Every structure is written in C-alpha cells, then in structure tokens.
Amino acid sequence: MNYRDLLSSGANVSVTLKLEDLRKILEEALGSLKQEPKDSTSEEFLNRKEVLNILKIDSSTLWSWEKTGYIKSFPFGGRKRYKLVDVEAIRTGRKGVRNGK
Numbered sequence: 001m002n003y004r005d006l007l008s009s010g011a012n013v014s015v016t017l018k019l020e021d022l023r024k025i026l027e028e029a030l031g032s033l034k035q036e037p038k039d040s041t042s043e044e045f046l047n048r049k050e051v052l053n054i055l056k057i058d059s060s061t062l063w064s065w066e067k068t069g070y071i072k073s074f075p076f077g078g079r080k081r082y083k084l085v086d087v088e089a090i091r092t093g094r095k096g097v098r099n100g101k
Helices: 003-009 019-035 048-055 059-068 084-091
Strands: 045-047 073-076 079-083
Touching: 045 048, 045 084, 048 059, 048 079, 048 084, 079 084
Parallel strands: none
Antiparallel strands: 045 079, 073 079
C-alpha cells in the first residue's frame, strides 16, 4: 500500500518514513503545485477613489449605482472594492455588471 492509498483510506495509522522517501513525496507535491497553470483571469479590484477617477463620477453617483445594482461592490477589510472588469464595462459603454449579476 502506498501513501496515497493510506491517505484516501482515512485510516488512523502511524507511518515511519525514510528521509529520502519523505523528500520524494514532498518534491512530488511541490511539482504538482508548480505545474498548475496560474489563473490568467484572476480578478483585479479597485478602491472607491480609483473607480471615481476612472469613471469621472461623484461618490453619490457610485452610491446610487450600487443601490440600483448597476455595479456591485465587494467588502475587503471593511472597505468596498469594485471589479475592474465591471468598471471597464461601464467606462466603455458595455453597461454595468457582467451576466446581469
């Protein structure tokens, strides 16, 4: 039985490994992490001031748009953030939030 079978079995066992075996397991795990493609669509967020500057609007307009659902804000550390793609969609005239959300 290999270590993967032990892990998937959920058994409560103690295992003794040679240092070289542990090194191989860790290298394999690290290799699988490195091979995962980075998410090229990772979302960027803007703070309120950045949104106001990009869209050239007043804070009351942004507040109104949030309340009507035209743009959605996301809380980060007690502050609101806005998706860059949503702001760009408004700026370029493609309307507010993607997929009607």
